[in-house]
Amino acid sequence: xxxxxxxxxxxxxxxTRDILGxxxxxxxxxxxxxxxxx
Numbered sequence: 001x002x003x004x005x006x007x008x009x010x011x012x013x014x015x016t017r018d019i020l021g022x023x024x025x026x027x028x029x030x031x032x033x034x035x036x037x038x
Contacts, residue, residue: 003026004026006032006036007021008020023036
């Protein structure tokens with residue numbers, strides 16, 4: 001069973017990184033990102 005793992009990472013002007021979210025989905029594609037960005 002193949003899964004896609006998505007990681008959203010934010011980077012501040014000082015270089016500090018922050019994980020905004022981690023998702024595991026059964027499919028890849030733009031529909032997933034539209035759901036995340038809402």
